[in-house]
Structures are given as structure tokens and as C-alpha cells.
Amino acid sequence: MTQLAVLPAGEFPRVAHCPAARRAAAPPGPRGGGGRGAGERGSITVELAGLAPALLLILLLVIAAMRVTVAGGRVDSAARDAARAASLTRTPGQASLAAGQSAARSLTSAHVACTRLAVTVDTAGFAAPSGVVGAGGTGGTVGVQISCAVDLADVAIPGVPGSMTMTASYTAPLDPYRAR
Numbered sequence: 001m002t003q004l005a006v007l008p009a010g011e012f013p014r015v016a017h018c019p020a021a022r023r024a025a026a027p028p029g030p031r032g033g034g035g036r037g038a039g040e041r042g043s044i045t046v047e048l049a050g051l052a053p054a055l056l057l058i059l060l061l062v063i064a065a066m067r068v069t070v071a072g073g074r075v076d077s078a079a080r081d082a083a084r085a086a087s088l089t090r091t092p093g094q095a096s097l098a099a100g101q102s103a104a105r106s107l108t109s110a111h112v113a114c115t116r117l118a119v120t121v122d123t124a125g126f127a128a129p130s131g132v133v134g135a136g137g138t139g140g141t142v143g144v145q146i147s148c149a150v151d152l153a154d155v156a157i158p159g160v161p162g163s164m165t166m167t168a169s170y171t172a173p174l175d176p177y178r179a180r
Contacts, residue, residue: 078106083172092123
């Protein structure tokens with residue numbers, strides 16, 4: 001037989017799924033009383049305010065690392081394009097001019113803004129006669145080295161330099177039919 005509890009007039013039984021009833025039924029916490037005490041109110045806001053600068057710094061570091069990696073790859077590509085353009089010319093002077101123009105065009109089209117761009121062309125391979133294959137199975141070659149200072153000042157992270165210099169080099173075989 002089940003016994004029913006008789007409640008005084010005006011009182012209702014506490015239901016366990018009601019949040020207020022659960023807080024009232026909870027055992028007292030370290031601050032005395034169940035649930036969230038008056039001293040805990042707003043603590044998540046304070047914790048988030050303390051964590052936000054650290055998260056922002058991590059995000060800026062990721063952006064800076066990404067920009068450096070992408071710029072490095074694009075400088076490599078520009079060196080390859082410049083060496084190929086230089087290898088198609090007939091004279092060392094034309095090779096230097098073509099390599100510089102090709103590197104600048106390649107970096108501009110890739111949206112890499114170099115604060116300083118230096119293109120060095122090794123034209124020693126032009127001394128070999130055209131169409132003659134040298135020792136080792138190759139004829140003359142032309143080498144290009146590109147140095148590009150990439151601006152990182154807009155990222156503004158303490159400890160990260162304002163710019164980084166990316167350097168890439170590439171060597172291409174001279175076109176054996178360049179004299180024709």
C-alpha cells in the first residue's frame with residue numbers, strides 16, 4: 001500500500017526536472033548553497049576576457065606563418081619563371097633584362113608586394129656555343145636568384161619582424177636553338 005504525503009495548504013510538491021527545484025535540492029557547494037552562487041556570477045565573462053588576447057595572438061601568428069609560407073612558394077615560382085625567360089634569350093644582357101621583368105611580373109600577378117626586390121642572373125653558361133652539349137649531357141645553363149623582402153608590418157605581432165626576406169634560386173638549361 002502506498003502512502004501519500006499530505007502537504008499543507010498552498011504548497012506544491014517539488015518536481016526534480018524543474019531547474020529551481022534541482023538547485024534547491026543540490027547539496028551545498030564550497031560557497032554554501034547549491035548551484036551558482038552570487039560570487040560566481042559573471043565569472044565566464046572574466047575568463048573569456050582574459051583568454052581573448054591569447055586567442056587573438058595565436059590567430060595572428062597563424063596568419064603571419066601562412067603569409068610567409070605562401071610568399072616563399074610564390075618567390076620560388078617567380079625564380080623558376082625568370083630562369084625560363086632568361087634561358088630563351090640570345091645574349092647575357094637580354095637574359096638579365098628578361099629575368100628581371102619576368103620576376104617582377106610573376107610576383108605582381110601573384111599579389112606578393114616586395115619592399116625590396118633583387119634579381120641576380122648568372123649568365124656564365126652563355127659562353128658555351130649554342131647547340132653544343134657539354135660534359136654531363138647538358139649544354140649551358142642560366143641561373144637566377146631572387147630576393148624579395150615581404151612586408152609583415154600589418155600583422156603587428158610583438159616579436160615578429162616587420163619584414164622577412166625570401167630568397168629562391170633556379171637554374172634552367174639554355175635553349176639550344178637560341179641562335180637561330
